[in-house]
Amino acid sequence: MSLDRVSALLPDDHRALYIGGRWRPAEHQETFEVLDPADGSVLTTVADGTVADAVAALDAAVAAQHDWARTPPRERGEILRRAFEAIAARAEEFALLMSLEMGKTVAEAKGEVAYGNEFFRWFSEEAVRIHGRWMQAPAGGSRLLTIKKPVGPCLFVTPWNFPLAMGTRKIGPAVAAGCTMVIKPAEQTPLTMLALAGVLAESGLPDGVLNIVPTTRAAEVSKRLQDDDRLRKVSFTGSTGVGKILVRQSAENLQRVSMELGGNAPFIVFEDADVDAAVDGAMVAKMRNMGEACTAANRFLVHEAVAEEFAAKLGARMGALSVGRGQDDGVDVGPLIDEKAVAGVSALVEDAVAGGARVVTGGSAPERAGFFYSPTVLLDVPSSAKLVRQEIFGPVAAIGTFATEEEAIARANDTEYGLASYVYTRDLARTIRVAEALDYGMVGINSGLISNPAAPFGGVKSSGFGREGGFEGIEEFLETTYVALPAG
Incomplete structure (x- = not known):
């Protein structure tokens, strides 16, 4: 066939x-x-x-x-x-x-x-x-x-x-x-x-x-x-x-x-952000290509004042996605590329949960043939978790919290990588400050999609x-x- x-x-x-x-x-x-x-x-x-x-x-x-x-x-x-x-x-x-x-x-x-x-x-x-x-x-x-x-x-x-x-x-x-x-x-x-x-x-x-x-x-x-x-x-x-x-x-x-x-893209949500818009952007930045993209949001850094709301709404959206063969009608999320990819994502999630992360939705591979992993949202992911340092390359949103703008920038830049980054805020002055402070080749402001043929695509550092x-x-x-x- x-x-x-x-x-x-x-x-x-x-x-x-x-x-x-x-x-x-x-x-x-x-x-x-x-x-x-x-x-x-x-x-x-x-x-x-x-x-x-x-x-x-x-x-x-x-x-x-x-x-x-x-x-x-x-x-x-x-x-x-x-x-x-x-x-x-x-x-x-x-x-x-x-x-x-x-x-x-x-x-x-x-x-x-x-x-x-x-x-x-x-x-x-x-x-x-x-x-x-x-x-x-x-x-x-x-x-x-x-x-x-x-x-x-x-x-x-x-x-x-x-x-x-x-x-x-x-x-x-x-x-x-x-x-x-x-x-x-x-x-x-x-x-x-x-x-x-x-x-x-x-x-x-x-x-x-x-x-x-x-x-x-x-x-x-x-x-x-x-x-x-x-x-x-x-x-x-x-x-x-x-x-x-x-x-x-x-x-x-x-x-x-x-x-x-x-890449190890941070997705920063400040306390003044439109949370619903941030969730919409997160679905694009995280779930494009089942998360198998170098530009995929890898670390969600969410202000502690809106973290629970953001996690609940993102969890509801991710949990409602249909997983299956990419050619079938009604399917939202296809398989990962191979068995090794599923094993890698599973190991990163298990490590994060063992370190104290809470599973909002998903958290495991479904029991079916093929190379699938369930869309997953984790909250309170510790900074020591491996998925904070490594590319997840799968449908897993790892959420950690921050208290100040300075902390968000420092944590976003605390990686050897510097390809894509995302920022959600309604403060114009903050937009400029944060975009200038982030060590990334590309910064998306209030948008989860930054790739454009008319724009220069590339990164810095590793x-x-x-x-x-x-x-x-x-x-x-x-x-x-x-x-x-x-x-x-």
């Missing part, structure tokens, strides 16, 4: 490597299984790329780089625009494919298609706005000219939690800037990326510009490609631990790197560096050449 549904969405011959504009099997015909997280069954198999396959993909990217860099910006932008329109027309198919391989509900997957596709539209418009500058030297006697050039062949390593958006967020600016690329999609969710490659090919992207290598040998592949001095940039979204390895490996050939890594999206996003794929010219 699942295999039939996948076949209808992704042709059999597209569950392969995509190298140099050609669909081809892996070396020695190797494959690996893609599982349905709703029941653990096998959805399908895809080609399992080897190190040699990855090198072939880089060869193709290098061969295409010269001509692609010289392709007119308007042409590059129009390819992205055609891809945008094609994805919009196939939104239902992409959403169902994502739901099958990743678990999120079809409704939420449609939201990802709309969000992820906007990166193609945004960067289709930015392709023609790449420019340098011309000026007279301050001392006179010469002119200064700067030219923007594509950085060159790139390696993209994308995560499983947003199979489409994490691809378009990297592919869009690379195509617009004139860079070629090799993409290693997550082992758990390669199907959406393969479908995306098909759309880009149909939209006129030249052979070799985009190359896809699904593989179970991620560490070997990335190491071998980074050892090659023809690779000029690495962009990674994933854990901080893996990100550090890739950064270290980039040093030998001084590759440009963009790292979007782990959450990485570089920005994706916005005007800043394309700069990550450009080098600057300075030309000194005589005055006359």
Whole structure:
């Protein structure tokens, strides 16, 4: 049944490597299984790329780089625009494919298609706005000219939690800037990326510009490609631990790197906040993608005057959510990605409860097949609990209390991470003070949704560096050449 549904969405011959504009099997015909997280069954198999396959993909990217860099910006932008329109027309198919391989509900997957596709539209418009500058030297006697050039062949390593958006967020600016690329999609969710490659090919992207290598040998592949001095940039979204390895490996050939890594987002609710609005925002910030998002609210810091009210209302909302297969009608929360994820969330909740946290709702995995965990709200979570320090990556809201603004800021910043943060208050002056004091790359004020293709997405500290999206996003794929010219 699942295999039939996948076949209808992704042709059999597209569950392969995509190298140099050609669909081809892996070396020695190797494959690996893609599982349905709703029941653990096998959805399908895809080609399992080897190190040699990855090198072939880089060869193709290098061969295409010269001509692609010289392709007119308007042409590059129009390819992205055609891809945008094609994805919009196939939104239902992409959403169902994502739901099958990743678990999120079809409704939420449609939201990802709309969000992820906007990166193609945004960067289709930015392709023609790449420019340098011309000026007279301050001392006179010469002119200064700067030219923007594509950085060159790139390696993209994308995560499983947003199979489409994490691809378009990297592919869009690379195509617009004139860079070629090799993409290693997550082992758990390669199907959406393969479908995306098909759309880009149909939209006129030249052979070799985009190359896809699904593989179970991620560490070997990335190491071998980074050892090659023809690779000029690495962009990674994933854990901080893996990100550090890739950064270290980039040093030998001084590759440009963009790292979007782990998060530990605080969600601060002050005593003057609209509690109902804060609960609405909390549902978005916590439950997007079943909590499996680096931007997910990880720690709820709620003023002691409103903590009980907030916990009760959030508990009622979370407890009313329906858990089940993402493709079924009426389901609000799909499965986590795999059995390891369920075990990890369970251990964090058990540790918090053992330390004194109160369970408002949920608190355990339901007894059913698949990789599910019940939406959970915990109150009075001690600062010593492991889930205060670690990403939960599941549908668990951990609430602690504070008494003063200074305490809230100090506790929010007491983490190695610095990606997303959220603040609820009706005090304008406090909004400015707190936003300036928080050590985070992104701050949401009275909103639980901060991701926007027109805004720079990224963090500080152990959450990485570089920005994706916005005007800043394309700069990550450009080098600057300075030309000194005589005055006359």
